[in-house]
Amino acid sequence: MRRDAAKSAPTLIQLTAESADDAALDEIDAVASAAFDVPQFSAREELRRPWTRCWVAREERRAFAFLIAWHVADELHVLNVATCPTARRRGLATALMRRSLEYAQEQRVRLVLLEVRRSNRAAIRLYRKLGFTAMGVRPRYYSDNGEDAVEMVLTFDPATGAVQPGRDEIRIEV
Numbered sequence: 001m002r003r004d005a006a007k008s009a010p011t012l013i014q015l016t017a018e019s020a021d022d023a024a025l026d027e028i029d030a031v032a033s034a035a036f037d038v039p040q041f042s043a044r045e046e047l048r049r050p051w052t053r054c055w056v057a058r059e060e061r062r063a064f065a066f067l068i069a070w071h072v073a074d075e076l077h078v079l080n081v082a083t084c085p086t087a088r089r090r091g092l093a094t095a096l097m098r099r100s101l102e103y104a105q106e107q108r109v110r111l112v113l114l115e116v117r118r119s120n121r122a123a124i125r126l127y128r129k130l131g132f133t134a135m136g137v138r139p140r141y142y143s144d145n146g147e148d149a150v151e152m153v154l155t156f157d158p159a160t161g162a163v164q165p166g167r168d169e170i171r172i173e174v
Contacts (some may be wrong), residue, residue: 010057010064010092012099017047027063028056030084043068055099056084056090057083065092067100074158076104080113093123094096097130101154112156117142123142124172125150133166 015024028043043066046052051072057065064087069078078100084093104112115138116123132152141149150172153162 015054024072067096074110076109112154131163135170149160
């Protein structure tokens with residue numbers, strides 16, 4: 001039996017400003033720092049916004065990944081999905097994305113939007129597997145190196161909540 005297989009499945013927790021304790025917020029900031037080399041935001045500040053939604057993947061009471069999104073009107077905009085480098089390739093980002101999409105369906109969200117680095121092929125493959133399509137490019141979107149962002153969208157049928165098939169508006173390599 002592989003050593004990873006013996007580990008327990010991650011627990012997915014939705015955090016709110018009221019439910020988040022200092023330890024959980026510190027863990028999210030630590031994951032962001034490890035994943036991006038520099039913190040992109042403060043979890044405390046982000047959770048103060050009433051439209052922020054945050055899910056954390058924990059294993060053995062420690063956060064290893066998180067997803068932060070904004071829910072505004074009938075849209076969910078995924079701002080950040082991050083996994084601690086030591087916990088990658090365990091399906092944590094996939095589990096968080098699936099949970100955020102379940103939330104979107106429960107809330108009758110019409111569109112789920114996100115931006116992803118053009119070079120992040122693994123993330124683009126994940127988003128495609130979940131039904132996202134490429135709708136545009138934001139030139140020089142990332143300030144750290146001027147890399148382009150690919151804009152991706154997933155559309156739900158407002159009546160049924162089913163994922164609507166889409167097709168790429170731009171060509172991207174994966």
